[in-house]
Amino acid sequence: MLTPLFERRIDRMNRGIAEGSLTARLPSGETRVLGGRAAGPAAVIELRSWRAMLRLALDGSSGWYAAWLAGEWASPDPVQLFALFTGNRAALAVEARAMGPSLLAKRVWHWLRRNHRSGSRRNIRFHYDLGNDFYEAWLDSRMNYSSAIFRGAESLEDAQAAKLRAMLERTATAPGDKILEIGCGWGPFVELAAREGRSVHGITLSTEQKAYAETRLSGHAGARFSLTDYRDVTGTYDAVASIEMAEAVGRRYWPDYLAAIARALKPGGHAALQFITYDDAMFEAYAANVDFIQRHVFPGGLLISESAFRALAAENGLLWQDQVNFGASYAETLRQWRERFDAAADADRLPAQFDAKFVDLWRYYLMYCEGGFRGGSIDVVQITLVKD
Template sequence: MVEHPAPGGRWARRVAPLYHRILDRIDAGLEEGAIEAAVPDGTRRLIGGRRDGPLAIVTIVRWRALRRLITGGSIGWYEAWAAGDWTSPDPVPIFDLFMRNRTMLGSIARAKSGARIAARVLHLLRRNDRSNARRNIAAHYDLGNDFFEAWLDPSMTYSSALFAGNESLERAQRRKIDAILDRVAVPPGGILLEIGCGWGSLAEAAARRGLKVRAITLATEQQRVVAERTRGLPVAVSLTDYRDVTGQYDAVASVEMVESVGEPFWRDYLAAVARALKPGGRAALQFIKIADDVWPAYSTNVDFIQAFVFPGGMLIHEPRFRALAAEAGLTWQDRHAFGQDYAQTLRLWREQFEAAAAAGRLPARFDRGFVELWRYYLMYCEGGFRGGGIDVVQITMKREGL
């Protein structure tokens, strides 16, 4: 709908129809929800609006935002946002819409050949082999404990909570930890291996249940906190690659660590879990999965998170991961998906993050660009869960044998 004539010079008027055709393609692909868009030629458009769904408000400041979207996909869309090429009072519905309508939108918002190949090469150079794994983990988790303390809940739990009603984030995080420990069902005196222990909330809870815990991480900052946090408890924490774990344990817990493994090493990870379990022992995993219909494009491309936030990371393709678990002799039991709980977790994290930024409680060593990158990351993830293209799952795996 045109509200007033297009401003600008001859060139602006000449290119405007090309970009309106891109908007036409997006309009055709939005089956659910709508975008109210203000564009550089002075017009306003309602895109979509055929069926109920999220409503996104977007201002396209410069046409190149759309060019970056169609050539660079999620990486280009972030770069356009960082450059001020588009704005929104709340970008979460945009990410929700793109994910919710992914089938009809097709390849509109996916990187094209040149950008895709360059990003893919960089991603492959960061694959999580032994030489890269610690470097990749440090790039994210060793940003500083003071940074994460500013916006996580007091337990310092950096994974999806499990909500019941309108309870607090801290209580919902404890519910999630209890659910993981209930799955492994280790009696007091048993020994638990935690692969990827974060800042120690699960290890501490397990020890207070009477378990002995071996916790491993590749993040130096995390290891220091866990050692201090569990002082006096039966917890041993070390900087250890999952491939180097020795011995056998009554149970294994691993919460949102496998996303840092990468598809080429899923078989190694599951073999390590199986090898660490005593016969009949149980492993409780929580992992983030990508929708099956998104996997072919996702696995051959590089998204915003892989490029800017989690080097070497990859979400789980559940059918493939489950098949590899079976090859390793691990049964698959009691699956529970709770993606909307992750959306809620991310919303609360973002509120706390923005409050910390406004109050000057984020470390001064991080500039405005870094802070805005993380704000965008939290919104991007929230929208992905709300749109259903990604999900979070808890699963119990049992090692076969007596």
């Protein structure tokens, strides 16, 4: 009975694909080629049940994930499918948003996971305290869980080293200077800066990360770590670094985050930031929704609106300088992470407590993010903020 409605939705998707193509085998057995008007991702999908389209219509990107998990659709390369949708986001983004009671329930749930002090600790535990052995199985040897900077065909290790070097240079510090890192992860930036003579204080809310970093860097003079909320930082530093921490803050707390950076910096001090942005033209619609990542992977998170973030930085006396965008590097980072993750899963090197459903969730998450960067709806930037 609902088949004509779904077929009209397919027709609407066809009109919305300006770049790239989608070869779709429908539940009826018919094969249709959607789009194909200009160069772009060439995606292929087997739509095994119209129920997948119903899930998408009612529950957006979370519903599409549930349909994939249930085997209601399949693709030889889901990354291309995600890239196609994000590349044509002006017309197709509405297809991936929840609606009605589902959206209301998601908004209530997301509000309950907001990043006040106790909420931040809970959300960080949910994502980062899965266990150091889990992340060790597929990250690089320095445990960088953020985009590398690829300039050619170098290894992931070298590209991550290039990212850390670029961040240290942005701090404009010299040996003996003090640096605060907000959201220090497992300590790769602290390690580099301390090795080169800086005194670095890394703060995190993850007990797993702190334990790992303290053990690994116990012999490095000038490296120290604490379980500290960025809102509780005291003291003044020559520079601040923060690598992909801003996305974990949430829009309501962006002013607090930037104010904390401004308070910590000495006059003229530099803050080196790396963060993920969402297309400004579509940001409000994105922020009003609750997507697959927020629901299943990173509760409380929200990508950054560059224009809004820049305005808040200015309000805090922080001059925005030397912006570099490198979304293609993040797509490659995610591709290599997924290869390493799959290899670890195939070799049974992931911790035994994680079942097949968990492994599938993370595989989907890595593909979903890679497609977003390849399609251009999200980007990653480094900037320098200078305290006026």
